[in-house]
Amino acid sequence: xxxxxxxxxxxxxxxxxxxxxxxxxxxxxxxxxxxxxxxxxxxxxxxxxxxxxxxxxxxxxxxxxxxxxxxxxxxxxxxxxxxxxxxxxxxxxxxxxxxxxxxxxxxxxxxxxxxxxxxxxxxxxxxxxxxxxxxxxxxxxxxxxxxxxxxxxxxxxxxxxxxxxxxxxxxxxxxxxxxxxxxxxxxxxxxxxxxxxxxxxxxxxxxxxxxxxxxxxxxxxxxxxxxxxxxxxxxxxxxxxxxxx
Amino acid sequence: xxxxxxxxxxxxxxxxxxxxxxxxxxxxxxxxxxxxxxxxxxxxxxxxxxxxxxxxxxxxxxxxxxxxxxxxxxxxxxxxxxxxxxxxxxxxxxxxxxxxxxxxxxxxxxxxxxxxxxxxxxxxxxxxxxxxxxxxxxxxxxxxxxxxxxxxxxxxxxxxxxxxxxxxxxxxxxxxxxxxxx
Ligand SMILES: [Fe+3]
Numbered sequence: 001x002x003x004x005x006x007x008x009x010x011x012x013x014x015x016x017x018x019x020x021x022x023x024x025x026x027x028x029x030x031x032x033x034x035x036x037x038x039x040x041x042x043x044x045x046x047x048x049x050x051x052x053x054x055x056x057x058x059x060x061x062x063x064x065x066x067x068x069x070x071x072x073x074x075x076x077x078x079x080x081x082x083x084x085x086x087x088x089x090x091x092x093x094x095x096x097x098x099x100x101x102x103x104x105x106x107x108x109x110x111x112x113x114x115x116x117x118x119x120x121x122x123x124x125x126x127x128x129x130x131x132x133x134x135x136x137x138x139x140x141x142x143x144x145x146x147x148x149x150x151x152x153x154x155x156x157x158x159x160x161x162x163x164x165x166x167x168x169x170x171x172x173x174x175x176x177x178x179x180x181x182x183x184x185x186x187x188x189x190x191x192x193x194x195x196x197x198x199x200x201x202x203x204x205x206x207x208x209x210x211x212x213x214x215x216x217x218x219x220x221x222x223x224x225x226x227x228x229x230x231x232x233x234x235x236x237x238x239x240x241x242x243x244x245x
Numbered sequence: 246x247x248x249x250x251x252x253x254x255x256x257x258x259x260x261x262x263x264x265x266x267x268x269x270x271x272x273x274x275x276x277x278x279x280x281x282x283x284x285x286x287x288x289x290x291x292x293x294x295x296x297x298x299x300x301x302x303x304x305x306x307x308x309x310x311x312x313x314x315x316x317x318x319x320x321x322x323x324x325x326x327x328x329x330x331x332x333x334x335x336x337x338x339x340x341x342x343x344x345x346x347x348x349x350x351x352x353x354x355x356x357x358x359x360x361x362x363x364x365x366x367x368x369x370x371x372x373x374x375x376x377x378x379x380x381x382x383x384x385x386x387x388x389x390x391x392x393x394x395x396x397x398x399x400x401x402x403x404x405x406x407x408x409x410x411x412x413x414x415x416x417x418x419x420x421x422x423x424x425x426x427x
Contacts, residue, residue: 024247025426026364033252035362038287039412045367045422048385052346053302053355054423058325061312094247094425103315107260117256133260135315169254171261177300177355178423182366184251201364202249210248232248235425 001160004195007032011200022204032197034158054177055237060103060137070136072106072148073129080130082111082149084225087213090142091172093179094236098142105171106134106146113152113166122154147225153192165192165199172232179234186212187228247426250365255294257359258329262296265317267328269299272339276304278405280354280371281337284330287413291334295360297410299326299338302352306344342373351379351386354399358410358420367420371408372398385421393419 010032015022028040048054073080087106091099109115109132112124116131134146153166167184174180186199190212193199202208210233219227253261270277280299284292301324303309309324317323328336343352353370372380380386386394396418399406411418 025249026251028364030364033362033364036364037362038290039292039360039362040364041367041417041420042287042413043417043419045420046385046389048370048421048423050423051350051353053300053308053343053353056308056310058300058314058323059310059312060314063313063318064315105261107257109256115256115259117259119255119258131259169251169257169260177357178368178426180298180357180366180368181248181250182253182359183248184254198252198254198364201251207246207249210246211251233246235247235423 001157003160004162007159007162007197008195011197015200015203018203022202022207024202024204024207026201027203030197030201033201050176050178057102057173057175057177057179060173061101062137065103065135065137070134070146072132072134072146075131076129078129080110080127080149082130084147085150086145086147086219086221086225086227087168087185087230088143088145088219088227089229089231091138091144091232091234092142093174093234097237098140099138099174099234100140100142102138102173102175104136104138104144106148106168108132108148108151108168109154111149111152113154124152124154150187158197163192163195165190165196170232172234174234174237176237179237181232181234184211185230188212188215252361252364253296253359255361257296262327262329263315267326267336267338268317269322269324269326269338269340271319276341277339278342279337280340280399280406280408281335282407282409283334284336284358284360284410285334285412289414291330291332292360292412293330293332293334295330295334295336295358295410297328297330297336298357299328299340300324300355300357301340301343302346304341304344306346306352308346345379349379349382351376351383354408356410360412363412368423369410369418369420370397371406373406374398374401389419392416
């Protein structure tokens with residue numbers, strides 16, 4: 001396996017080549033992330049005007065999501081180990097409109113950096129009181145809110161001594177199919193950012209910084225938990241306000 | 246500034262798939278069809294850690310506005326489902342064929358593809374093969390060379406339709422970019 005220095009050199013070369021032209025989305029063809037080699041489409045995406053079904057997104061409602069699913073610290077008999085944390089923010093579309101009453105899903109490693117997933121072989125402890133999966137619906141203002149613990153960084157086998165910065169996976173729907181987003185939220189100041197081919201696959205520095213939450217002392221609560229704020233901006237909805245299905 | 250996507254990674258299986266997620270209708274119920282296929286990489290090898298989401302109109306061409314996809318009641322058609330690929334790279338949905346959302350238009354399933362090694366989601370369409378005139382008139386399909394067009398049209402089998410997703414290669418699936426977003 002390559003050493004980190006070789007991967008970092010590849011990251012730097014691509015970033016230099018993309019300087020000033022980096023896009024808001026990750027490069028699909030990004031060799032430092034080795035699993036992309038055989039999985040990135042080689043042809044340019046075909047431009048499409050969204051048709052009727054693509055201008056709408058599926059509906060989710062209170063029958064789909066239980067109230068307690070937004071609190072990842074109350075899903076077991078005991079309290080999970082780690083830094084208790086509130087993560088909240090707003091989901092808006094590209095025109096600044098809130099994405100109201102829509103599904104947000106998260107999953108994450110525990111405080112030790114271990115997923116409750118059979119393929120995760122990282123020899124860090126599982127936490128019997130932490131599954132690491134949450135769901136909620138945004139409110140009328142587009143606000144989501146989760147209670148969880150801060151995930152740890154974890155090793156992966158992309159290259160020798162490869163470590164992922166701590167992150168929470170987010171799955172978000174807009175009001176249109178075209179806005180569907182799965183992404184990852186990171187924490188400010190992580191020393192692993194520069195080394196991570198997944199984070200660096202977004203070659204525009206300003207764009208990838210959109211994935212970093214902000215510590216917010218107004219979200220922190222006394223004697224209870226720290227707080228982070230992270231807003232999610234989707235693309236325009238392609239939907240006129242008066243359009244009916 | 247738009248929030249960028251990131252890979253779904255290898256560890257989504259315990260979080261995103263859910264019971265009956267791929268069953269928009271109960272399998273074997275009247276009118277049910279199977280939409281299934283394989284996801285393959287540039288070597289033609291199966292992709293066992295991909296996730297597909299299906300979004301479609303109902304058989305009358307209506308956009309469904311009903312919740313209940315995550316906890317199905319067995320009676321409500323929500324038009325949306327989610328399926329992970331298995332160890333052989335195979336996915337399968339039980340659903341109903343979508344109708345045309347406008348008269349004369351070619352009906353299709355809208356699909357989103359996620360996978361480990363895919364830095365962002367991909368969007369595509371699986372068109373129903375039944376109406377050659379509508380397919381020939383479709384604005385998206387008619388803008389494609391014939392061999393690429395074929396990658397977007399499902400093929401019939403004994404229980405429904407087959408639609409393979411090829412991430413790379415000579416028969417690479419056509420993936421779509423929408424205004425403002427890849
Ligand atoms: Fe992860």
